[in-house]
Each structure stands twice: as C-alpha cells, then as structure tokens.
Amino acid sequence: MLLRTFVTGLLLSAGAFAQMASFPKPSYFREVFKQTNTKVELRDPVRLKDFAVGGKLELSLKNFIELVMANNTDIQVAFLSLEIPKNNIVSVFGRWDPIVTASFSAQRNTNIPTDPTQAQNAGEISKSLSQPLSVSYAQTIDTGLSYSVSFSGTKSSSSNSLSSYNPGLSSSLQFSATQPLLQNRGRYVNRIPVMQAESIYKRSVYGLQVSLLNLVSTAENDYWNVISARENLRVQEKSRDAAKANLDFVQQQLDLGAIAELDIYNPQGQLAAAEFSVSQAKFRLASAEDTLRRQISADLDPEIAKLPVELTEPVDLAAGQPVPLDTAQSVQKALAANPNVLSAMQQLDLDELGIQSAQNLLLPQLSFTATYTTKGQGGVFYPSSTTLFGSGGGGAIEPIPGGVTDALGQMFGFGYPTYLGRLTLTLPIKSRTASMNMASSLVTKKTDALTLRTTQQNVRLQTLTSVVNLQGYVEQLKLARVQRDIQQKNYEAEQEKYTLGTDTNQNVVIALQNLVLAESNVVSAQVSVRTGILAVYQSTGELLDNYGIVVR
Numbered sequence: 043m044l045l046r047t048f049v050t051g052l053l054l055s056a057g058a059f060a061q062m063a064s065f066p067k068p069s070y071f072r073e074v075f076k077q078t079n080t081k082v083e084l085r086d087p088v089r090l091k092d093f094a095v096g097g098k099l100e101l102s103l104k105n106f107i108e109l110v111m112a113n114n115t116d117i118q119v120a121f122l123s124l125e126i127p128k129n130n131i132v133s134v135f136g137r138w139d140p141i142v143t144a145s146f147s148a149q150r151n152t153n154i155p156t157d158p159t160q161a162q163n164a165g166e167i168s169k170s171l172s173q174p175l176s177v178s179y180a181q182t183i184d185t186g187l188s189y190s191v192s193f194s195g196t197k198s199s200s201s202n203s204l205s206s207y208n209p210g211l212s213s214s215l216q217f218s219a220t221q222p223l224l225q226n227r228g229r230y231v232n233r234i235p236v237m238q239a240e241s242i243y244k245r246s247v248y249g250l251q252v253s254l255l256n257l258v259s260t261a262e263n264d265y266w267n268v269i270s271a272r273e274n275l276r277v278q279e280k281s282r283d284a285a286k287a288n289l290d291f292v293q294q295q296l297d298l299g300a301i302a303e304l305d306i307y308n309p310q311g312q313l314a315a316a317e318f319s320v321s322q323a324k325f326r327l328a329s330a331e332d333t334l335r336r337q338i339s340a341d342l343d344p345e346i347a348k349l350p351v352e353l354t355e356p357v358d359l360a361a362g363q364p365v366p367l368d369t370a371q372s373v374q375k376a377l378a379a380n381p382n383v384l385s386a387m388q389q390l391d392l393d394e395l396g397i398q399s400a401q402n403l404l405l406p407q408l409s410f411t412a413t414y415t416t417k418g419q420g421g422v423f424y425p426s427s428t429t430l431f432g433s434g435g436g437g438a439i440e441p442i443p444g445g446v447t448d449a450l451g452q453m454f455g456f457g458y459p460t461y462l463g464r465l466t467l468t469l470p471i472k473s474r475t476a477s478m479n480m481a482s483s484l485v486t487k488k489t490d491a492l493t494l495r496t497t498q499q500n501v502r503l504q505t506l507t508s509v510v511n512l513q514g515y516v517e518q519l520k521l522a523r524v525q526r527d528i529q530q531k532n533y534e535a536e537q538e539k540y541t542l543g544t545d546t547n548q549n550v551v552i553a554l555q556n557l558v559l560a561e562s563n564v565v566s567a568q569v570s571v572r573t574g575i576l577a578v579y580q581s582t583g584e585l586l587d588n589y590g591i592v593v594r
Contacts, residue, residue: 065142087113087339090346099346103265103355106338107589110261113339120253127243134239140181148173170200171209184233186226189219195449197421207421213449218413225405234399241392248385250593251586255381258589259580261337266569266576268334269357271327273565278323281558282316288554289313292547305547312551357568365516365571366578369509376505379583383501386494393487400480407468415460420448505581512574519567522560529553529560 064070089112093100101109111117153168178192192215199209226232289309295301331351332341340346359365366372377383423442452458470476536553539545579585586592 087342090338090340090343094346094349097349098352099340099349100352100354103262106265107258107261109338110258111591114257114261114337115339117254117257120250120257124246124250127239127246131236131239131243134235137235138182138184140179142177142179144177146173146175168201171198173197184229186222186228186232187219192216207419207423210421211419211446211449213418213453214415215453216413216415218411220409220411223408223410225402225407231398231402234395238392238395241388241395245385245388245392247593248381248388251381251583252385254591254593255580255583255585258585258591259576262576263573264330264333264337265353265355266572268327268330268351269353269355270565270569271323271330272353273357274562275320275323275327277558277561277565278316278319280561281554282313282320284554285309285313285316288547288550308547308551312554357565357572359571365512365575367509367513367516369506372509372578372582373502373505375582375584376501377498380501380581381583382497383494386490386497389490390487390494393483393490397480397483397487400476400483403476404473404480406470409466411462411464411466413462416453416456417458418449418452420444420446420452501581505578508574508577508581512571512578515567515570515574519564519571522563522567526557526560526564529557533557
C-alpha cells in the first residue's frame, strides 16, 4: 500500500494574519490590537520511537520516507516558501477593501475688531465656534466602479453673527460613483493582479514540487548508500573470514611440516589486507548512517541518535516490481508531469496576463462620475436679525427654536438635491512608458517561450539519460551475477586443488580476491538499479506520486 502523505499548509505557525477578520467583529479587535508573539517554537521530531525495536532503529523504505516528510528540516523550510505567495493573493484583494474615514474638529475664534474703538469694549469683540463632523465610506469593486457615501455636518455659533441661524446646524449627504469607460474598465482587467498572484502561487507550488523531488531523491539515495555500505561491509567481512580460514589451513600445513615457513607470509598479508578493508567499510557505514539520521532528524533526539540503524528494505528488486525501461513512455510522462516543465508553462500564462495589463495601460483614461447631494439646515432661527443693524430696525426678536432634527429632517426629506454628472478624459499625446511596457512584455513572453523549449529539451535529455543508464544498470547486474557465480566456482576449485596439493596458495589468494571483487560488483550493480529507478521517477515527476505525497 502506498504511503499517503497529505501536505495541507504550514508546518509552523506562520501567516496568522492572512485571514483578517472584518470590522466590527470582536475577532477584528483581538487581531488588530493584540501583541504579536514573535517567539518561534520548533517542535521535536515525531514518531521516531515508533520504530525503535530491540535496541535498534528499524526502517523500511516506506517508513523512512514517512519520517523524512514529517521531520526533515529542509522539507519544512520548503513548505514555508509557499506562505508568501499565498499571502500575496490575499493582499491583492486589498485593493477592493472598503474604507471608512471619520473626522471631527472644534475651532473657536476671537476675531480682531475692524473698528479700533471697539477694542475698548470687550462686549463688542466677536467670538465664534465651529464644530464640523464628517464620515465617509468608500470602496472600489472589481468592475472598476468606485463609489462613496459621505455625511458632513457643522455646528457654528457666533456672538455677533449676521446669520439667521445662531447657533446654526447644517448637514449634507452625498452619493458619488465613478466608472472608468476605457482604461480599467471591466472585471477581467481589474482582476489581472489577482490572476497574476494566483499564477505566481501555482509556480511556487511547482517550485516546491521540484524541491521535494530533489530532497526526497537525496533522502532515498542516502538510504541506499547505507545499504550499499552495509552490504560491502558484509562482503569484506566474508573476505576476511575466508582469508582467516585460508591462513588457518596454511598454518596447519606449516605445523605439520608440509610447507616451508616462507609460504605463511602470503596468507598473513591477505588477512591483514582484508582486516584493513573491513575497517574502511565500517567507517564508511558509520558515516552513511549519520547522514541517514540527519534526514529524519534523529540526530536531534539523544536517545534515538545512539541507536544502531537497521534497514529492512531488500537491496534486490522484488519479483514483479516494475522497472521503467520504456524510453518513449518515460519521455512522454516527463513532458506532461515534470514540475520544471509545468512551471515554465505557467510562466507563459503569467506573461500573457502581463501583456493584457500593458494593453490596458495604453488606453486613454475616460471616466464618468455621477454625484447626488442632499442638504439640510437647522438651529435657532432669528426671523428679523437682519434688520437689527438697519436704519429702521427695532422691536423685540422672538427666536424660533430648532435643532439637529430640523437639519436631518430636511436632508432626509431630499427636498434640496444637487445633481452632478461629469466626464473626465485624460488623453496622453505620447505614452512612451506604456508603449515600452507593452514591448517589454512581448519580449518577455518570447524569452519565456524559448525557456520552455529549453526546459523541455533538458527534461527530455535527462529522462533519456536516466532510462539508458537504468538499462545499463540492469544489464550490468545480470553480468555481475554471472561473473560472481564463475568466480565462486573458480575459488572453490582453487581451494580443492590446493587441498589436493596440485596448486599453490598464491592462486587461492588470487581467486579469493576475484570473488570478493565480483560480489562487491553485484552489490554495486543492485544499488545502481535502485538509484537508477529513482532517477527515472525523479525526471518524470512520478516520484512524489509513487510515495503518495500530495501538495495542496
């Protein structure tokens, strides 16, 4: 059963503000005004103890890849690279976020008298108070239409006012909408930045797949390197045991006086060389195991780091296991699924959006604006206040009380409207910047089209090379096994002839060396077949699917 690893987002706490709540929900205030926690907490490696059995860390290839996906630090960093382009998509939608603006001020003035004689009388100095309030709501929608609703009100009073209202209250409510008719007209043009951000995100996903292909391929190669080092150690130990057995036999002959003492040095030298090879193989295995532990972050757990590694995956292929030897089929899969090719194709879509955006900027700016305004007036009204300062004014003035309800009533009664319609045309006589942006966009698309062709050629060549190499590895494995069988028989024959006294010990040593070399060649060929299959699946882009690794 295939390993199923679903990758759904962040491995660490990042991008917490990507989905900002809207005003006036309580979560909005919590998100805006809370103190941001900048502390980064890294989790410990997971599931390592599940595979600690009998004082060893037992890992099949499937379990090893599971731990790599769960714990490998480089893979976690690769996943986080998606968060920035993902947040950029949300950020682009910000151009259509509504905005509320509110303003209130209070201004009190003491006016300088125009008549110098009035400066002697404080009662003749005029004072005024003005308190304007304004609230507006504005938003642009993805069709290009921008609209606003604004309310303004002012309370003003004066100690020496000629106005009929003192204090006076005025209110105004305005509706305004502006629609572009040429440039930035329509939903498609205005959503180009969103589509560009989404296209960049898709390219980032393909880039993540490329990174995962490389990281998983490197991890599996490290797995097979450990097996190769382990099998070579076994071969060297077998060679050492055979050399020791040969030395023991020669020593017996020397003790019986059947051979001269000078004949003992050759098998002794052979054993010393075998011991040296075993020592080298042990250190190569230890180094390979340390690299393997780093892939699953076992080096971060002191208890797990000291456990010996036991890899249970057989080095030889299982019966019926598919081997991708079909060149044409592999190339077809690579051109259809390799993320490098898909990323280059996605770049062409991004270039097309850039051309459409440049084409839009070449258009003149023509917009239509419609505005409707309604007003209201209120306050304490003095009917004959204007006659107080005339030649025939006189008599007591009875003010008519009024207030905010009068101003708002008139305003919402819509009895005093103002209508405005306006066409605005901005026609550039020559737009070199926009023209050059269009020209550059066309050049960029042509360049990226050639880049796509180059990428396809490289992927095709890489796939052909990996398939041909795999075919060679399979053939080499067959020949290596034949050679090993022959060398095994030759070694047994040399031993038998030497036992019968018809051959020299030198020929036995040479036969043993040839057998060790043949067995080492078999192990190398087996590992080469495994890594060759891995290289084919990496070039075709099937490696992640084979392990059930899904990026979404």
